[in-house]
Structures are given as structure tokens and as C-alpha cells.
Amino acid sequence: MWKQKTNLTEVDAPALEEHETRLDPSTELPAPTAEEELDAETKLAETGAREEAAGQTEFGQLKAERDKLLDRLARLQAEFENARKRAERERADYREYATGAAAEQFLPVLDNLELALKAKGSAEQLRSGVSLIMKQMEEILEKMQVKVVPTVGEAFDPRFHEALGTVERDDVPDQHVAEEVRRGYKIRERLLRPALVRVAHNAKQVDE
Numbered sequence: 447m448w449k450q451k452t453n454l455t456e457v458d459a460p461a462l463e464e465h466e467t468r469l470d471p472s473t474e475l476p477a478p479t480a481e482e483e484l485d486a487e488t489k490l491a492e493t494g495a496r497e498e499a500a501g502q503t504e505f506g507q508l509k510a511e512r513d514k515l516l517d518r519l520a521r522l523q524a525e526f527e528n529a530r531k532r533a534e535r536e537r538a539d540y541r542e543y544a545t546g547a548a549a550e551q552f553l554p555v556l557d558n559l560e561l562a563l564k565a566k567g568s569a570e571q572l573r574s575g576v577s578l579i580m581k582q583m584e585e586i587l588e589k590m591q592v593k594v595v596p597t598v599g600e601a602f603d604p605r606f607h608e609a610l611g612t613v614e615r616d617d618v619p620d621q622h623v624a625e626e627v628r629r630g631y632k633i634r635e636r637l638l639r640p641a642l643v644r645v646a647h648n649a650k651q652v653d654e
Contacts, residue, residue, distance in 0.1 A: 551586045555579060587631070595630030595641040597623045606630055608640040618646035 562575045587593075595606045600623050602609065610627055618624045623643045630641025 592633050597626040597641045602645045607643050612647045613644050615646040620648035620651040
């Protein structure tokens, strides 16, 4: 009985090995055929071609956008340059017009000065004629909103006055303008030139 079992065991072992041997090859993947390899290569090439075509399309779009932006920039630069030149011409024309308009108003003054030089009269008559011309000049300046800077009796103001020195005066408050050496002018509130003055030093007022 035991021997029979042994024989069965000996017979079963090779059968099991044969069974295992037959199962092993079935677990391996079959090698691709030439057709399958060609098909895979074709698909890979098509994929690469599509990606290359997409990249070229995107590159073309970016290049077109860049060219468009460069063209727009060039146009803007040209427009800016034209606007700058136009503004310069307008400023030059305005300055020329303003200068011409101002000079035209002084032409009658020059005419009267020329007549005064040609006139034959006394010193008093000449002085009277010059005074009239000066009054005419002041009227023209007033129309142009050019005004004389107030001086004598005014408190010294370094914004409008330029001091040439001090003078001892008892009749003028200390640090006030005592004498005017040369007139100053301003247009509206903008100073054209300061008035040259001498400033009072009132010793009595300082001591008090």
C-alpha cells in the first residue's frame, strides 16, 4: 500500500513539471510583427509631424503679432515726432506773433521820440515833450499788464527790491525803501526786473 502511494508520487512529479513548463511560455508577450512596427513608426511620425506643424503655426502667429506691434510702435513714434514738431512751430509762431504785437504798440513812441529829437525849442519844451512820450509809454505798458514795482515808503521786499545800500533817515520807517535808483517792473505777479533801491536805517526807531 505504501509502495503504491510512492509510485503515484513519483509519477505525479514529472507531470507537474511538464505542466509548469507548458504554462511558462504562455506568460510572455508575443514579439511585434513587422507590420505592427511599421504602423507604430508611422503613427509616431504622424504625431511628430502634427506637433511640428502646430509649432510652426504658433510661431507664425507670434511672428505676425510681433510685426504688427512693431508697425504700430513705428506709427506711434512717427505721430509723436510730428506732434512735437507741430507744437514747436506753434510755439515759435506764437512767440513771433506776441513779439510783433508788442513791438507794434511801441512804434508810435519811437515816432514821437524821433520828432522830439528833430524839434527846435527850449529845454523846457523838450522836457515837456519827453514827459508826454514817457506817459504814452506807461499807458502802453499798462495795457500789457506791466506795472511799476512800488518802492519809496514801502517795506523792503527782497522778492521785488534789490538793495544798493542803506541810508540814515529819520523820516522813513526802519527797513523801508528810502530812495529809488531804478524802476522795477512786473507783469501781473511775475517779476520782470527788481527795483534798485536804498533802504532806510532809522536809528531812533531801532533804539526804541
